[in-house]
Amino acid sequence: xxxxxTTPAAVPAVVRPPVRAGGPSPVALVGIEVRKxxxxxxxxxxxxxxxxxxxxxxxxxxxxxxxxxxxxxxPLGFMGMLTGLVLLSLGVLATxxxxxxxxxxxxxxxxxxxxxxxxxxxxxVALLGATAAAVALALSAAVxxxxxxxxxxxxxxxxxxxxxxxxxxxxxxGAGVGAALANTPAAMTTxxxxxxxxxxxxxxxxxxxGSKLDPAEAVLNLSQGHAETQSxxxxxxxxxxSLVAGAVVTRRRAVA
Amino acid sequence: xxxVSGLTKQYxxxxxxxxxxxxxxxxxxxxxxxxxxxxxxxTLRMMTGLVPATAGSTRIDGRPxxxxxxxxxxxxxxxxxxxxxxxxxxxxxxxxxxxxxxxPATRADxxxxxxxxTDAAGRRIGGYSLGMRQRLGIAGAxxxxxxxxxxxxxxxxxxxxxxxxxxxxxxxxxxxxxxxxLSSHLLGEVESTVxxxxxxxxxxxxxxxxxxxxxxxxxxxxxxxxxxxxTRALETAGFHxxxxxxxxxxxxxxxPGEVGAVAAAxxxxxxxxxxVRRGIxxxxxxxxx
Numbered sequence: 436x437x438x439x440x441t442t443p444a445a446v447p448a449v450v451r452p453p454v455r456a457g458g459p460s461p462v463a464l465v466g467i468e469v470r471k472x473x474x475x476x477x478x479x480x481x482x483x484x485x486x487x488x489x490x491x492x493x494x495x496x497x498x499x500x501x502x503x504x505x506x507x508x509x510p511l512g513f514m515g516m517l518t519g520l521v522l523l524s525l526g527v528l529a530t531x532x533x534x535x536x537x538x539x540x541x542x543x544x545x546x547x548x549x550x551x552x553x554x555x556x557x558x559x560v561a562l563l564g565a566t567a568a569a570v571a572l573a574l575s576a577a578v579x580x581x582x583x584x585x586x587x588x589x590x591x592x593x594x595x596x597x598x599x600x601x602x603x604x605x606x607x608x609g610a611g612v613g614a615a616l617a618n619t620p621a622a623m624t625t626x627x628x629x630x631x632x633x634x635x636x637x638x639x640x641x642x643x644x645g646s647k648l649d650p651a652e653a654v655l656n657l658s659q660g661h662a663e664t665q666s667x668x669x670x671x672x673x674x675x676x677s678l679v680a681g682a683v684v685t686r687r688r689a690v691a
Numbered sequence: 692x693x694x695v696s697g698l699t700k701q702y703x704x705x706x707x708x709x710x711x712x713x714x715x716x717x718x719x720x721x722x723x724x725x726x727x728x729x730x731x732x733x734t735l736r737m738m739t740g741l742v743p744a745t746a747g748s749t750r751i752d753g754r755p756x757x758x759x760x761x762x763x764x765x766x767x768x769x770x771x772x773x774x775x776x777x778x779x780x781x782x783x784x785x786x787x788x789x790x791x792x793x794x795p796a797t798r799a800d801x802x803x804x805x806x807x808x809t810d811a812a813g814r815r816i817g818g819y820s821l822g823m824r825q826r827l828g829i830a831g832a833x834x835x836x837x838x839x840x841x842x843x844x845x846x847x848x849x850x851x852x853x854x855x856x857x858x859x860x861x862x863x864x865x866x867x868x869x870x871x872x873l874s875s876h877l878l879g880e881v882e883s884t885v886x887x888x889x890x891x892x893x894x895x896x897x898x899x900x901x902x903x904x905x906x907x908x909x910x911x912x913x914x915x916x917x918x919x920x921x922t923r924a925l926e927t928a929g930f931h932x933x934x935x936x937x938x939x940x941x942x943x944x945x946x947p948g949e950v951g952a953v954a955a956a957x958x959x960x961x962x963x964x965x966x967v968r969r970g971i972x973x974x975x976x977x978x979x980x
Contacts, residue, residue: 452801454835455793457760467790474787475778537774540741541831544768545791547740547757690741 458546461555468552468559472529481528485521485567485602489514490574497582504586507579508594511572512658515598516651518571519605520630522564526609527622529560530681534617540690549686553614557678560610561603568602569595594658601654604670608650611677615684692716693839693870697747698737700730700894708733709894710747715872717838720865722885722902723874726979730894731874732770735843739768751839763792766839767832772824772847777817781808781827784816785834792835802830807853821848829857840864843874858884882906882971892979906968910943911950914963924957925950941967 459467472478493514504510530553533539546552572595579586609626616622630651638645645652646665650673653666693715700708708730715721725731736742738749740756749756751766759765775784785799803812806826811819819827825848832840840861846854854877861871861884875881881888888905890898898905915921918940922932925942930953933941942950947964954961 451836452794452798452834454764455761456764457793459791459793463790467787470790471787474783475776477778532776536776537771538776540771540774541788543741544739544770545763545788547759547762687743689743690736 458548458551461551461558464546464551464555465558465562468529468555469563472525472559472563477532478525478528481521481525482563482567485518485525485564486570486574488521489518489571490578492517493575493578494582497578504579504583506587506589507576507583508590508659510579511575511591511594511598512655514575515568515572515594515601515658516654518568518598519564519601519654520627520651522567522602522606523609523612523626523630524623525563525567526560526606526611527613527619527626528609529556529613530610530685531613531617531619531622535619543690550682553682553685556610556614557607560606564606565599565603567606568599571602572598590660593660597657598654601657601670604674605650605654608673608677611674611679611681614681615677617684617688692752693738693872694750695734695738695747696749698734698744698749699746700733700737700742701745707894708737711891711894711896712747713889713896713899715839715870717868717870718865719887720861720871720873720885721887721889722881723872723889723891724876724878724881724975724979725891727876729891729979731891732843734891735770735841735872735874739766739770739841741770761793761835763788763837764835765837766841767835767837768841769825769828769832769845770841770843772821772828775816775824775827778815780813780815781819781823781830782812784827785830788831789834794834798834799830802833805833806830807856822850822853825849826853829860838868839870839872841872844876845873846875846877846880854880878971878975888971890975890978897978898974902971905974906971909969910941910967911945911947912939912941912963912965912967913947913950913954913961914939915954916960916962920957921954921959921961924953924959928953939963 473482493510533542542552543549576591612626613619613622616625630649634645634649638649646662648669650670653669656662657666696712698708698711699706711734723731733742737744738756751759756762756766781803782799785802786796789796789799800812803809806829808823808826808830811823816824816827825845829845832842845857849857858880861873865871873881873885882902885902887901888898889896912935913921918938922940925932925940930942930945933943935941947966951964
């Protein structure tokens, strides 16, 4: 390995820098967590993928399909769900990634109150999720407007609002599960196996399982105005359970 | 000042740190020694709140670590140089730390220069050698120029120039009234850097005191132009004389001044006169065996 160091400065100059008296404010901490998420290639790639995957798929499907589209809310809902599934990973990286790389040590040495850090991470991840979902929806809508004629746009505004919120919710769910498992591969595998494997399989035997547990189905239903209360409860349940589990484990876990 | 009182850590029925207590005063460099698995790192992690203690407490400036308003402004810590994201650049890593600590972003470049990493500041940490990561960790600990430094094995991977620089840094920090706790397995490095030794074995403090007291004097070694004549003079004065491998005369239990006085009285020519000290390695193995 190439070593690139220069001769260190002789004895350190004794000019104490100006230092803030207290800890970072909640707003500053959220900003730092956003910067952390976007300061690595994996974080930036996931953020870009979550914003660009849906419009790319929309363009591909619109170009390849000959069928007439009655309403844009269906495709927008599906693309919002797709974005949300990618945002699960962004959330996982924000929390489990710190444990996997050991950076959690620096994080908690600088801000030992772990609840403050986790709260800031939750807000940061929700903001990133909502922003990525909004960009993805705006681009998808632009693609639909440019490539699809005659489709109804009734309900598109409500669907967009729902999907932006769903983006935040699924990113938060990823952050909660990541904090609870503290291991990036384990958290991603668990989430995707449950959402894309176990729940669809269970639904073939017990269809009511999907409506009561599946967050992807909840996003689709909400975007089209179906089963709204139940869908909100499903998404809220995933967010609350994962965040509570993440908070409980994070507060107790030793940083080796 | 750091006050550690009765720190204990148990995993099930296994006690890895057992009732560890010590006080670190400003203006001192304290070496924290112990074999692998003795409990050094666990103690340092309990002191900084990373590992919950089963019993006991740590107070830094009178407060537990997690009650300090801005901990990094009080304690600069380097516990594990590999605990960094390999995908970030050194500069980005330090700027994120600077934002959290509350020092200007320009301070990141200042400490990078201080540790000799300016040229590598824009490179991803994944491409850094162990020594470069140690320097980066030291840079992070120095961001706020805190009064207390706690370093766990900071010399790992450093080249001789880096080790000398780190020694000067730590001695200079203590000379300015700072407090330093240095864990290391490089015994020679510790001996030449610290004022005081804390030795931990099997989770318990087995020695705590100034280096000079712990190493102590075991006698005097002397080289003379006429060793046989000096031997006779010393034995006449009541000293027991042993012959060392390099031609030295070793006088167990004698101070150099006593041997010098005998030599001066008999007009013996001396070419070397020095105390025989127990080596830190001998002390380490004796205490931790």
